[in-house]
Amino acid sequence: MPEELEEKILSLLQNSPEGFLLQSELWKSLKSGSREVSRSLAKMERRSLVKRESYREGGRKTYKVILLKKRPKIDLSDVLWCSCFTCSDLSRCGMGQPINPEMCTKLSMSLRNEYRKIEKENEQKKAESGKDKDA
Numbered sequence: 001m002p003e004e005l006e007e008k009i010l011s012l013l014q015n016s017p018e019g020f021l022l023q024s025e026l027w028k029s030l031k032s033g034s035r036e037v038s039r040s041l042a043k044m045e046r047r048s049l050v051k052r053e054s055y056r057e058g059g060r061k062t063y064k065v066i067l068l069k070k071r072p073k074i075d076l077s078d079v080l081w082c083s084c085f086t087c088s089d090l091s092r093c094g095m096g097q098p099i100n101p102e103m104c105t106k107l108s109m110s111l112r113n114e115y116r117k118i119e120k121e122n123e124q125k126k127a128e129s130g131k132d133k134d135a
């Protein structure tokens with residue numbers, strides 16, 4: 001599927017430390033046909049997801065595929081505060097079920113605690129920036 005291939009390309013580019021890969025490397029990594037990869041890259045270029053620049057590798061012409069928009073990495077520790085991650089009722093919980101997020105005390109408590117934590121951090125930041133101005 002073309003969308004699947006695009007996702008794989010984006011993922012490889014996202015994890016590339018330089019933020020780009022050679023088109024020839026992409027074919028090898030994806031184990032896909034060069035025509036298929038070229039077609040996907042052309043589509044992605046039109047949508048401004050990637051940019052291709054001509055590149056010579058050992059006398060052979062290829063392209064440098066550059067990722068234009070890096071997706072922000074989600075750090076798991078940013079969401080682990082949510083009670084659902086450790087809930088024993090997770091498999092039975094759902095909208096319209098007897099156990100559901102709308103009625104859940106555990107979820108409400110974890111949301112409230114996280115909100116208070118963020119509020120406290122913001123107050124501390126504000127207080128610290130006030131101290132800096134006074135000094």
Ligand code: SF4
Nearest residue numbers: 084087090093101104
């Ligand atoms: S909403 Fe409540 S019951 Fe449902 S998975 Fe989350 S913590 Fe568990």
